[in-house]
Amino acid sequence: MRSLPLPTDTQADVFAMCLSGTTDPDLHARLTAITLTLASAGATYLQNATASALNVIPRVPSVGAVTKAELTGLYEAHLSKTNGAARAVYDRIRNAAPNNRCPLCGVGNVAHCDHHLPKSRYPDLAILPINLVPACHFCNYKKREKYPATAEQQTFHPYFDQHLLADNWVRATLNPGPPPVLVFDTAAPPTWPALDKDRVRRHFDACGLAITFTTNANDELPIIRDRLKLQAGRGGAQAVQEFLNEERDLHSQRPNSWQYATYRALAADVWFVSGGYLTIP
Numbered sequence: 001m002r003s004l005p006l007p008t009d010t011q012a013d014v015f016a017m018c019l020s021g022t023t024d025p026d027l028h029a030r031l032t033a034i035t036l037t038l039a040s041a042g043a044t045y046l047q048n049a050t051a052s053a054l055n056v057i058p059r060v061p062s063v064g065a066v067t068k069a070e071l072t073g074l075y076e077a078h079l080s081k082t083n084g085a086a087r088a089v090y091d092r093i094r095n096a097a098p099n100n101r102c103p104l105c106g107v108g109n110v111a112h113c114d115h116h117l118p119k120s121r122y123p124d125l126a127i128l129p130i131n132l133v134p135a136c137h138f139c140n141y142k143k144r145e146k147y148p149a150t151a152e153q154q155t156f157h158p159y160f161d162q163h164l165l166a167d168n169w170v171r172a173t174l175n176p177g178p179p180p181v182l183v184f185d186t187a188a189p190p191t192w193p194a195l196d197k198d199r200v201r202r203h204f205d206a207c208g209l210a211i212t213f214t215t216n217a218n219d220e221l222p223i224i225r226d227r228l229k230l231q232a233g234r235g236g237a238q239a240v241q242e243f244l245n246e247e248r249d250l251h252s253q254r255p256n257s258w259q260y261a262t263y264r265a266l267a268a269d270v271w272f273v274s275g276g277y278l279t280i281p
């Protein structure tokens, strides 16, 4: 998970671009009539996202005389479509993640803009820039139409939830097997509020992070085995322990990465350090 700065494009600018690209005079008039309603929905979103209360935002079937299909159509015709009137905004948001790394998992490459609150249930937020987040294929697919029915079901929002990244809550556990396997879950600090503990668990589940992290970590185990063999040849079990400690400490700058969780688990496992790594196939 990574946090990102707020998009600089405003709701008003994007709406104006969508209007400029709308050639049907009837739709143009009906959209113009809901200008203030959409602006208000955007302001409410900002307020609630800042307060970790996006769950209280109402899901709406339409806005004024504009249908859900017409509102989501604005996104498809003007934002995500190549050469759409607001395509530059879509590109700016999608390309905002450093090194193209998905902010929802920290592993995949960004491929899309994801509607944090899905446009199928919140069509009034379909073109709101702060509701659009860069995401990889897998996170985008796993989240799909999910929405927060309760405060606890709010997933990590890269623009608003930096506080959820301050401490480590991704946990790896080594199952000695054979063969040894790493499994992942969440274990937020006991001092955290119950709401935040539930939220990171929900995010972990909603984005399928157990799958993403398990796949990456277990794929790395044969490399780790061979590195540890080299270390053992140079300095025995003490060198193995020091190597694992160093890797753990180097990865601590990303405390919720699968790498940090992996090395934390391995460095703390006496069986693994004293030769268990040799059973990795």
Ligand SMILES: [Zn+2]
Pocket: 102, 103, 104, 105, 106, 107, 108, 135, 136, 137, 138, 139, 140
């Ligand atoms: Zn992702």
